[in-house]
Amino acid sequence: MAVKVRVPAPMQKLTQDQREVESAGATVAELIGNLEKSYPGVRGMVCDDTGRVRRFLNVYVNDKDIRFLEQEKTSLKEGDEVAIIPAIAGGA
Secondary structure (H helix, E strand, C coil): CCEEEECCHHHCCCCCCCCEEEECCCEHHHHHHHHHHHCCCHHHHHECCCCCECCCEEEEECCEEHHHCCHHHCECCCCCEEEEEECCCCCC
16 A cells, blocks of 8 residues: 655655655554665654654644544555654744
8 A cells, every 4th residue: 555755854865865755554653664664764753762753743644634633543545645744833
């Protein structure tokens, strides 16, 4: 099952400068595990020591934030698009 993953600029050094990659997984957690097999270092950039997506990253499945779905257990299907987006904060 192919899932398209949009990779943020800071992670593209791990994906041979690719902005988008394809991988597979029945859940977001499984997808991250498979990305790690193909692109070592991805899991450490995306997940903390407990396996949860880091607080400063947002992960979307088909434009829906996984924090409002089932987080890392969010189901994926063929043709889904996953975006990993660094959070932006600041201002006055």
